[in-house]
Amino acid sequence: TQLVNQIAAGEVVERPSSVVKELVENSFDAGARQIRIDIEQGGARLIRVRDDGGGIDKEDLPLALSRHATSKIATLADLEHVASMGFRGEALPSISSVARLTLISRTEGSDCAWRVAADGTERDFDPQPDPHPRGTTVEVRDLFYNTPARRKFLKSEKTEFEHIQTLVERMALSRFDIGFRLTHNQKEILNLKPAETPAEQEKRIAGICGSAFIDNCVKIDFASSGLELTGWVGLPTFSRSQPDMQFFYVNGRLIKDKLVAHAVKQAYQDVLYHGRQPVFVLYLALDPALVDVNAHPAKLEVRFREGRLVHDFLFSALHRSLAEVRP
Ligand code: ADP
Numbered sequence: 520t521q522l523v524n525q526i527a528a529g530e531v532v533e534r535p536s537s538v539v540k541e542l543v544e545n546s547f548d549a550g551a552r553q554i555r556i557d558i559e560q561g562g563a564r565l566i567r568v569r570d571d572g573g574g575i576d577k578e579d580l581p582l583a584l585s586r587h588a589t590s591k592i593a594t595l596a597d598l599e600h601v602a603s604m605g606f607r608g609e610a611l612p613s614i615s616s617v618a619r620l621t622l623i624s625r626t627e628g629s630d631c632a633w634r635v636a637a638d639g640t641e642r643d644f645d646p647q648p649d650p651h652p653r654g655t656t657v658e659v660r661d662l663f664y665n666t667p668a669r670r671k672f673l674k675s676e677k678t679e680f681e682h683i684q685t686l687v688e689r690m691a692l693s694r695f696d697i698g699f700r701l702t703h704n705q706k707e708i709l710n711l712k713p714a715e716t717p718a719e720q721e722k723r724i725a726g727i728c729g730s731a732f733i734d735n736c737v738k739i740d741f742a743s744s745g746l747e748l749t750g751w752v753g754l755p756t757f758s759r760s761q762p763d764m765q766f767f768y769v770n771g772r773l774i775k776d777k778l779v780a781h782a783v784k785q786a787y788q789d790v791l792y793h794g795r796q797p798v799f800v801l802y803l804a805l806d807p808a809l810v811d812v813n814a815h816p817a818k819l820e821v822r823f824r825e826g827r828l829v830h831d832f833l834f835s836a837l838h839r840s841l842a843e844v845r846p
């Protein structure tokens with residue numbers, strides 16, 4: 520099982536930011552309102568994610584670290600399938616096979632929290648009491664300590680942390696209702712309060728994209744024939760034009776898609792500024808039946824059932840919204 524876990528980890532845990540992604544998604548699933556992420560040495564030494572979600576019952580703690588009975592990886596041949604379909608129920612066991620993992624959790628109404636631990640070879644599934652408040656903390660230390668070849672592939676502390684920060688920013692832009700705090704080597708990097716009102720949301724955008732962006736942007740809010748586009752597009756007066764400041768979410772999920780990129784760029788260049796890459800944070804909401812966002816969870820791919828319709832909607836939504844503010 521350990522070998523299978525480690526091979527599975529090769530698929531799910533590419534680098535520290537992949538661990539952060541799995542842990543934060545678990546916190547989302549647990550209904551967290553506040554997520555705190557502490558990183559040391561780019562995540563190689565420590566990744567700690569704490570939430571105030573529903574928690575895990577004492578008797579379920581060992582289960583959370585065990586490969587599920589219905590494991591999708593019975594044989595190596597299954598790996599390919601899992602790699603394309605995602606790892607449901609595989610993340611914590613996989614991570615614990617290539618790091619030292621501690622899981623502490625407390626559910627509502629429990630007198631105290633309970634702690635279990637697992638690392639590459641040793642599993643301590645006898646829960647110990649802990650003063651942790653309601654919610655869950657997962658602590659991942661010494662990633663790849665027992666797979667030196669993988670550890671060697673980690674980039675510099677700075678680069679690995681940049682991957683983590685980018686990921687957290689992307690996730691924070693998809694869940695305004697959740698507060699995020701990110702530290703690196705005890706230094707606070709992001710502190711984003713839950714943002715309910717439009718003003719609070721713009722504050723979060725400013726915290727991530729810079730206040731110059733929010734001061735030089737057009738707010739988009741457009742709906743027609745069941746599709747809805749909201750968000751912000753930077754004006755040409757906003758001079759920072761980095762390709763990584765293009766955030767596009769479909770039903771709350773960040774995607775990268777040629778058709779989308781084309782429609783946005785076309786409308787932007789038509790109306791505002793030819794020859795420049797637009798900067799944007801945009802949210803498309805549409806009938807989930809019209810889109811397959813799980814085509815490849817790791818690759819941000821998306822498949823629209825009616826590509827033409829989506830393209831034309833985006834183009835005309837942006838064209839009209841931007842034309843209203845054309846200088
Ligand atoms: P999956 O999320 O696909 O079910 P994971 O390995 O990521 O698999 O997590 C295993 C289980 O542990 C989850 O199904 C959930 O029950 C529990 N769990 C993990 N993280 C948390 C958390 N932060 N809060 C509450 N439960 C959690």
Ligand code: MG
Pocket residue numbers: 541544545608610
């Ligand atoms: Mg999970």
